[in-house]
Amino acid sequence: EDQVTQSPEALRLQEGESSSLNCSYTVSGLRGLFWYRQDPGKGPEFLFTLYSAGEEKEKERLKATLTKKESFLHITAPKPEDSATYLCAVQAPYYGNKLVFGAGTILRVKS
């Protein structure tokens, strides 16, 4: 059973069509939830860290939110340059406080 689940696996949007990506986790005692962006052929690029339920962080067209067992990455009015794979990772004592990554959501934004 996946410990960190991201959905959908892939998402196609038209430019300007807002949507959300989901990251859910089963572990208790969350220490931090991390969002990364990964472009093809490159390493993941850090976006946000969320530490507690109710916390929100924003960067340009992206806003990350956290509830008790899931996080959402909201993309407002996306542009083609937002196309990438978005990864989330969970840090918790159950994992020795190491990061455990989800499989990612592949986002394609068409103009």
Place this chain on the structure above:
Amino acid sequence: DAGITQSPRYKITETGRQVTLMCHQTWSHSYMFWYRQDLGHGLRLIYYSAAADITDKGEVPDGYVVSRSKTENFPLTLESATRSQTSVYFCASSEVWGREQYFGPGTRLTVT
């Protein structure tokens, strides 16, 4: 500011050969990590290091060896490569345990 670099970027090797992937960071971060990324599995931790001469196993350490004689370098060695080790390997570093990690560009390794 070079950040974190990996070499080689691409490598093809044969089953049974030894291969070493290099990782170098210029930030003097204490923590360094090796991950492999495979379709459908996301990033999985192979080994990590808290400082020079301190290393520990991650989720998938079998078949890999690491060393860290200097803070800035963290090489990963496959002692006898197998086809199942065909993957993209990422090195990462972090200043503080539990904080964000910064990733290198990756090494695509193919074992034939």
